Amino acid sequence: MSLKISSVLFILTLIINQSCSSSMEEAIFISTKKVEVRNNNELITGGVIIIRDYDIILEKGIIWAGFLNPDLINNDGQIIDLSEEKDFTSVISFTHEDEIIYFKAYMITEKDTIYGNQLIFNPLAINYYKDQTAVITKKPSKISSEKAVLGGIVQNLSIEKFSNYEVGLVWGINPNPSLINDSFSKDLLLQNNFVTVITDLEPNQVYYTRAFIKFKNDTLYGNEISFRTYYDTVEDIDGNKYNAKKFGDLVWMVENLRTTHYRDGKRIANITNTRIWNEIEIGSFAFLNNEIYNREEYGVIYNWHAVESGKICPQGWSVPSDDNWKELILFLREEFYNDNNLNIQESSHYSNSGNNSAIDFLRNYGFNLKPGGLIYDGSFLGEGNNTYYWSSTEVSQKNALSIFLSNVDSKVIYSNPFSKKSGCYVLCIKDQP
Numbered sequence: 426m427s428l429k430i431s432s433v434l435f436i437l438t439l440i441i442n443q444s445c446s447s448s449m450e451e452a453i454f455i456s457t458k459k460v461e462v463r464n465n466n467e468l469i470t471g472g473v474i475i476i477r478d479y480d481i482i483l484e485k486g487i488i489w490a491g492f493l494n495p496d497l498i499n500n501d502g503q504i505i506d507l508s509e510e511k512d513f514t515s516v517i518s519f520t521h522e523d524e525i526i527y528f529k530a531y532m533i534t535e536k537d538t539i540y541g542n543q544l545i546f547n548p549l550a551i552n553y554y555k556d557q558t559a560v561i562t563k564k565p566s567k568i569s570s571e572k573a574v575l576g577g578i579v580q581n582l583s584i585e586k587f588s589n590y591e592v593g594l595v596w597g598i599n600p601n602p603s604l605i606n607d608s609f610s611k612d613l614l615l616q617n618n619f620v621t622v623i624t625d626l627e628p629n630q631v632y633y634t635r636a637f638i639k640f641k642n643d644t645l646y647g648n649e650i651s652f653r654t655y656y657d658t659v660e661d662i663d664g665n666k667y668n669a670k671k672f673g674d675l676v677w678m679v680e681n682l683r684t685t686h687y688r689d690g691k692r693i694a695n696i697t698n699t700r701i702w703n704e705i706e707i708g709s710f711a712f713l714n715n716e717i718y719n720r721e722e723y724g725v726i727y728n729w730h731a732v733e734s735g736k737i738c739p740q741g742w743s744v745p746s747d748d749n750w751k752e753l754i755l756f757l758r759e760e761f762y763n764d765n766n767l768n769i770q771e772s773s774h775y776s777n778s779g780n781n782s783a784i785d786f787l788r789n790y791g792f793n794l795k796p797g798g799l800i801y802d803g804s805f806l807g808e809g810n811n812t813y814y815w816s817s818t819e820v821s822q823k824n825a826l827s828i829f830l831s832n833v834d835s836k837v838i839y840s841n842p843f844s845k846k847s848g849c850y851v852l853c854i855k856d857q858p
């Protein structure tokens with residue numbers, strides 16, 4: 426049996442894991458074929474199967490998606506190969522004009538589902554070097570007012586033919602950054618990926634970045650991606666840091682508050698028994714489902730008594746009023762969302778179906794919001810479907826206005842009187858001079 430080096434390494438791993446009780450002929454393996462373009466609108470790939478004669482293949486084929494590591498449950502498309510060949514080819518109509526696609530071959534046996542290696546096709550990487558080598562610029566992440574994480578992917582690089590090369594990122598404030606005119610990094614290529622953390626960026630500045638691979642006599646650049654640094658970064662009493670952006674005249678935190686102390690250092694009560702939230706009248710908080718690991722992703726849920734203290738936000742910051750929320754939405758709608766299909770209402774019964782949810786709308790403009798639900802009538806409710814935010818606007822001795830954001834199909838953001846004993850999330854705005 427003739428095997429490639431990668432197959433041998435895989436088999437050796439199996440032999441070790443099975444305490445040397447199996448032979449190489451007993452390995453089961455599927456390899457994804459190289460992705461090729463045909464007629465500008467078709468992609469050709471497939472799989473090669475190595476299997477024992479007595480194993481039965483119930484199904485085999487190709488899956489793909491616009492995200493990493495697709496599987497048979499989570500994918501954007503699938504082709505089942507009905508042939509009896511162990512070396513099969515699939516032809517896929519290409520409709521993704523502006524996004525990276527990840528492919529895997531797979532097979533299902535009587536005992537297991539086995540996936541092949543993941544391959545990448547990038548329609549934006551139209552500049553190819555010899556043997557279809559391409560470089561892809563990854564979307565920047567962990568952006569702050571002065572830092573960002575950049576990265577790239579090298580596709581179809583033949584190490585045997587190109588042993589002398591460098592990879593990295595270039596960035597600058599003008600389009601088409603290059604090694605000649607702009608800042609750059611030289612990075613280590615690991616499994617076709619490389620990343621770098623860039624610092625000393627200017628706040629609220631648009632930057633352009635491209636990945637590159639530099640050969641002896643040529644440099645190949647990837648697709649260009651632009652990003653904007655945040656307006657400001659603020660730190661709370663617990664040391665949590667938050668990115669902030671300016672919308673109109675107001676500077677907003679774009680992440681949910683995570684502090685467990687007031688800014689004077691006094692601890693906010695952590696009441697894990699949500700059934701007694703209806704009885705207490707002191708400032709309190711809880712983590713979603715009382716799991717502390719949810720703090721980083723969702724933030725902290727507070728009752729309104731913590732909000733009305735006036736000390737829950739960092740020094741120089743406050744909980745926004747209902748009018749502040751309206752001002753934010755109107756600004757975004759008027760400046761960026763000209764079709765006016767997002768509204769803010771004062772009724773708890775108004776909804777309006779659309780293509781994007783209210784949470785998606787705010788995410789598009791830099792808010793890192795999650796549908797963490799709320800605490801209502803002593804229970805955690807709504808996780809995955811919606812989220813609620815306190816405003817500083819009090820409407821009665823028992824109620825204050827909260828802001829509802831849907832993660833489903835409602836484009837409407839509305840404010841609604843809510844019991845002060847309920848639990849909602851908090852965003853902060855910078856105090857104006």
